[in-house]
Amino acid sequence: MEAKYVCSYCDQTLNVGKDIVLVAKNDVGEKGLIMLHAELGNYTSKFSPGFSLIEGDLINFSCPICKHKLTNRKNEKLANFIHIDENEKKFDIVISAIYGEKCTYKIEEHEVIETFGDHWARYQNPDWFLLF
Numbered sequence: 088m089e090a091k092y093v094c095s096y097c098d099q100t101l102n103v104g105k106d107i108v109l110v111a112k113n114d115v116g117e118k119g120l121i122m123l124h125a126e127l128g129n130y131t132s133k134f135s136p137g138f139s140l141i142e143g144d145l146i147n148f149s150c151p152i153c154k155h156k157l158t159n160r161k162n163e164k165l166a167n168f169i170h171i172d173e174n175e176k177k178f179d180i181v182i183s184a185i186y187g188e189k190c191t192y193k194i195e196e197h198e199v200i201e202t203f204g205d206h207w208a209r210y211q212n213p214d215w216f217l218l219f
Contacts, residue, residue, distance in 0.1 A: 088111040092125065092180070093169045097153035101168060106133070109157070113186075120151070127170075127180070128203035130189050142187035158184065165210065183209075218219050 092101045106122035111134075113119075119138020124131040140146065148157040148166040154186050159165035164185055170178045170193070178200075183190035189204030 090170065090172050091175075093171060094150040094153060094155065095157065095168055095179075096155040097150060098169075099150070099152040101150065102154075107168075108151055110149040110151050110154070111138070111140070112149070113138075114144045121148075122145070123182075127191055129194060131219070140186040144186040146184045146186055148184060161167065162210065 092107050093099060094101055102125050103110065107125050107127050109121050111121040111122065117138060119177075120135035122133040122139075134140070145164065146166075148201055149155060150157060157166040157168055159167050159181060160177060164183060165181050166184045167179055167181045170179070170180045179194040181192040181194065183204075183206065188206045188209070190206040191203040192199050192207065192210075193201040193203075
């Protein structure tokens with residue numbers, strides 16, 4: 088099995104090839120698709136034509152299939168989805184919802200097991216990941 092990312096709510100696959108495809112809404116209410124690189128720690132992103140983000144924008148991520156918001160319940164500056172590795176092991180993934188902020192957490196059974204990005208230390212509160 089190839090590694091994949093799935094929505095925390097509908098369990099549908101979010102990645103196409105090496106991109107995680109999400110619906111994004113920027114600070115001025117415009118919506119578009121954002122493609123995030125599937126490799127954890129790679130912050131390359133692409134947008135659908137006519138949609139753009141400015142560094143510092145708070146992005147409201149949603150699942151493109153069920154439309155459910157992926158915003159973390161404890162901190163609106165974070166979003167979550169699930170990673171299933173090639174051995175079918177599940178991990179919760181939490182990313183920053185601030186465009187330009189490089190911050191990713193890989194969580195297993197409510198414990199952060201890996202962090203990625205230059206800004207991971209900005210969210211040190213130990214209970215933000217307990218409620219997805």
